[in-house]
Amino acid sequence: MNDLKQRIAYNKRWDTAFMIAGLLSTLVGFFLLTALMIDLFMDGAERLSYTFLTSFPSRFPEKAGILSAWVGSFLVLLVTVFAAIPIGIAAGIYLEEYARKNWITNFIELNIVNLAGVPSIVYGLLAVGMFVQIMKLGESILTGGLTLGLLILPMVIMATRESIRAIPTMIREASYATGATKWQTVRWHILPYSMGGILTGIIIGLSRAIGETAPIITVGALTFIAFLPTSPISYEFPFFSVKWFMDPFTVVPIQMFNWVSRPQQAFQVNAAAAGIILMVMTLLMNGIAIYIRYRFRKRIKW
Amino acid sequence: MVNETTKALARNLNFHYGAVQALRNINIPIFEKQVTALIGPSGCGKTTFLRCFNRMHDLYPNNRYEGEIILYPETRNIISPDVDPIEIRMRISMVFQKPNPFPKSIYENVAYGLRVRGVSDKRFLDERVETSLRGAAIWDEVKDRINSLAYELSGGQQQRLCIARALATDPEIILFDEPTSALDPSATSKIEELIMELKNTVTILIVTHNMQQAARISDRTGFMMLGELIEFDQTVKIFTTPSEKLTEEYITGRFG
Numbered sequence: 001m002n003d004l005k006q007r008i009a010y011n012k013r014w015d016t017a018f019m020i021a022g023l024l025s026t027l028v029g030f031f032l033l034t035a036l037m038i039d040l041f042m043d044g045a046e047r048l049s050y051t052f053l054t055s056f057p058s059r060f061p062e063k064a065g066i067l068s069a070w071v072g073s074f075l076v077l078l079v080t081v082f083a084a085i086p087i088g089i090a091a092g093i094y095l096e097e098y099a100r101k102n103w104i105t106n107f108i109e110l111n112i113v114n115l116a117g118v119p120s121i122v123y124g125l126l127a128v129g130m131f132v133q134i135m136k137l138g139e140s141i142l143t144g145g146l147t148l149g150l151l152i153l154p155m156v157i158m159a160t161r162e163s164i165r166a167i168p169t170m171i172r173e174a175s176y177a178t179g180a181t182k183w184q185t186v187r188w189h190i191l192p193y194s195m196g197g198i199l200t201g202i203i204i205g206l207s208r209a210i211g212e213t214a215p216i217i218t219v220g221a222l223t224f225i226a227f228l229p230t231s232p233i234s235y236e237f238p239f240f241s242v243k244w245f246m247d248p249f250t251v252v253p254i255q256m257f258n259w260v261s262r263p264q265q266a267f268q269v270n271a272a273a274a275g276i277i278l279m280v281m282t283l284l285m286n287g288i289a290i291y292i293r294y295r296f297r298k299r300i301k302w
Numbered sequence: 303m304v305n306e307t308t309k310a311l312a313r314n315l316n317f318h319y320g321a322v323q324a325l326r327n328i329n330i331p332i333f334e335k336q337v338t339a340l341i342g343p344s345g346c347g348k349t350t351f352l353r354c355f356n357r358m359h360d361l362y363p364n365n366r367y368e369g370e371i372i373l374y375p376e377t378r379n380i381i382s383p384d385v386d387p388i389e390i391r392m393r394i395s396m397v398f399q400k401p402n403p404f405p406k407s408i409y410e411n412v413a414y415g416l417r418v419r420g421v422s423d424k425r426f427l428d429e430r431v432e433t434s435l436r437g438a439a440i441w442d443e444v445k446d447r448i449n450s451l452a453y454e455l456s457g458g459q460q461q462r463l464c465i466a467r468a469l470a471t472d473p474e475i476i477l478f479d480e481p482t483s484a485l486d487p488s489a490t491s492k493i494e495e496l497i498m499e500l501k502n503t504v505t506i507l508i509v510t511h512n513m514q515q516a517a518r519i520s521d522r523t524g525f526m527m528l529g530e531l532i533e534f535d536q537t538v539k540i541f542t543t544p545s546e547k548l549t550e551e552y553i554t555g556r557f558g
Contacts, residue, residue, distance in 0.1 A: 100363060170402040174464070176361055178415040178471065179392035188414070193405060299451070300405045 079145020159201020196296025
């Protein structure tokens, strides 16, 4: 009897030991992130103001702002969204629902998985060759957006496939058994039921894209832009304009990079403030992703 | 038996999953407005046989049919490669083993088959949805919450909803693939009553692992084993004086 108690006590010591080790490991991640945030805030909070968001960069740190940078980030992401989403979703659906399983599709699948691991600067090189030199799109918002679109395309395809795979076979069969075609099944079942997972994947991809610097520098985004692109909304018919596609641009991380590389301390503060904005944008997008996932999962349970 | 018109006829039917032969030379007549039941131990091919009737096997690669399933009155071989499986599925509907409603409203579940056929007239849809739900004996339970999610129904109700979905398109044959195997006894007896009611208007082919069920609801029974049809006859005869020794051993519970 006593032996047994001793044994249990011994066993439980290991239990406790691992619990403590596990807790510490968890806290490492949490504290590092918190420390990073606090540090960023301490450095940059003093520069955060409305004028910081509405001013162009300047030689004088106290006058400099990130207007052209966040507008650039926003417009580049807009192009990314419209380029990567339709292609990514369509490719994902094709691979899951239409493609026959043979060595060609296996090969394509393997390549898509590998593409997700390609360093982003390589995408930048590819984009310089394809969009700037061959297609002559210039060092423009369009080029930047398409480059980031390429970067997140494998993520969108994989998110689409994962969430399509989660739909049980019996739901597909129920649809086909009523005489539905493949497209009707995709349109009325596969797409709506997998939308939550797809949107989550897209937003996670976009929050990675918004922080990308290397490929954007490679395609030739400028570090100093003291003007805004042409407005997408015009006051004459047809009330919108795509001239901004071809305008030069900068994005928030490039603006940060530019400030960090200056010797003056005041510019370091600006960089931290821009970092806060970038963090807030990213966290906001992740928040939206979590909310969407929650909303869609609530309706559907297999 | 008043009605003895043949609705469908399997003739020398063979079926292969890749290199594996699952059905061997099956010959079965399906009579109009009767319940035909298929019994047999697991893996005997009864579900495989059922799924030939709406060409479900066409959804997956490397499946191969041989022989014929003739559909009357037009005497057409529905497993022939030049017959469009979609056309067949529009005429022969199916109820599955586990209730599988779509994660949509009760109304949309029933209306789905009609929407697939391009029906959008609201009045016609409303009317068909109601008749089908009545036909599946579930109207009274759901008429006040026709727009709520189908998943809020109990398992037995979901299965009757699936029957309503199958009825909505006015099929010539309904295939039932072990429709009560996931249900409790009281839900099971409701479905059985419903099937006996339905045979007044539609031809029914049902696969069941439950011999008592076959005895209770069917007019004809086929006993299958290892991909072959051992015996096919009137249900009463199969369960009282089967001609094959294997059938007798199976229904008396000596194996299976």
